[in-house]
Amino acid sequence: MPIGYLAISILFMVVGMIVQFRLKSKFKRYSEVPTSSGLTGAQVATKMLRDNGIYDVDVISTPGFLSDHYDPTKKTVNLSQDVYSSATVAAAAVAAHECGHAVQHATAYSMLMLRSKLVPVTQLSTTLSQWVLLAGLGVFFGRGNQTILLIGILLFAVSTLFSIITLPVELDASNRALKWLDTANITRPDEHEKAKDALKWAALTYIVAALSSIAMLLYYIMIYNSRSRD
Numbered sequence: 001m002p003i004g005y006l007a008i009s010i011l012f013m014v015v016g017m018i019v020q021f022r023l024k025s026k027f028k029r030y031s032e033v034p035t036s037s038g039l040t041g042a043q044v045a046t047k048m049l050r051d052n053g054i055y056d057v058d059v060i061s062t063p064g065f066l067s068d069h070y071d072p073t074k075k076t077v078n079l080s081q082d083v084y085s086s087a088t089v090a091a092a093a094v095a096a097h098e099c100g101h102a103v104q105h106a107t108a109y110s111m112l113m114l115r116s117k118l119v120p121v122t123q124l125s126t127t128l129s130q131w132v133l134l135a136g137l138g139v140f141f142g143r144g145n146q147t148i149l150l151i152g153i154l155l156f157a158v159s160t161l162f163s164i165i166t167l168p169v170e171l172d173a174s175n176r177a178l179k180w181l182d183t184a185n186i187t188r189p190d191e192h193e194k195a196k197d198a199l200k201w202a203a204l205t206y207i208v209a210a211l212s213s214i215a216m217l218l219y220y221i222m223i224y225n226s227r228s229r230d
Helices: 003-030 041-051 081-085 089-106 110-137 146-183 189-229
Strands: 058-062 069-071 076-080
Touching: 003 089, 003 189, 041 058, 041 076, 041 081, 041 089, 041 146, 058 081, 069 089, 076 081, 076 089, 081 089, 089 110, 089 146, 089 189, 110 146, 146 189
Parallel strands: 058 076
Antiparallel strands: 069 076
16 A cells, blocks of 8 residues: 555545534534424424425434435435424524425525436446555556556546535535524624534545545555656
8 A cells, every 4th residue: 555645545534633622512412402493403404494485295203323414315304303392502503404404405506406416427437446546556466557547537527526626615504504503693792702613624524534635646646647747
């Protein structure tokens, strides 16, 4: 395994672990702060959907911790059990964020539409890219192959593009959530700042993932260019 690959992987793994730890810490802290509105995550989600004229999306409870997500294929806002039933700042922030994605879907937000179109090819590229890259680098047979390496780089580039496109989608959903929480009087100013802080750390997980993918892509390109000159 190339030393550069290990170095980059370990670096971003450590950074990712730190961000995840901070995110869980923030979520736990703000899960103990009740909202002045007294609405549970499920009620917040339902109200945000209705306020945006969305009536064909269901709000359901799903198992797991921070497993919250919006499913555009089933049109469901899936909230983890803690978020679904809790009337806290953390629950309100997460519920509103996931509804932000539902609003993006309903309004055909361009970056969300683009990401959705990339999902099938990204799933394929993610499955194949690492194996093709390792084969191109000569990890399996002791000799690299530039053509195979280039194919691997192109496959990995698709995954990198997907992670980059994910950033504006997530940031926009958070912005929509925070704006609505304020205008709908779900959170007071001090609660609003806590909700903003929680969503900031959630966004950082996507930023770290994108930076990690970009760094690895550049590393593979450097190897390819170096071998091409040999």
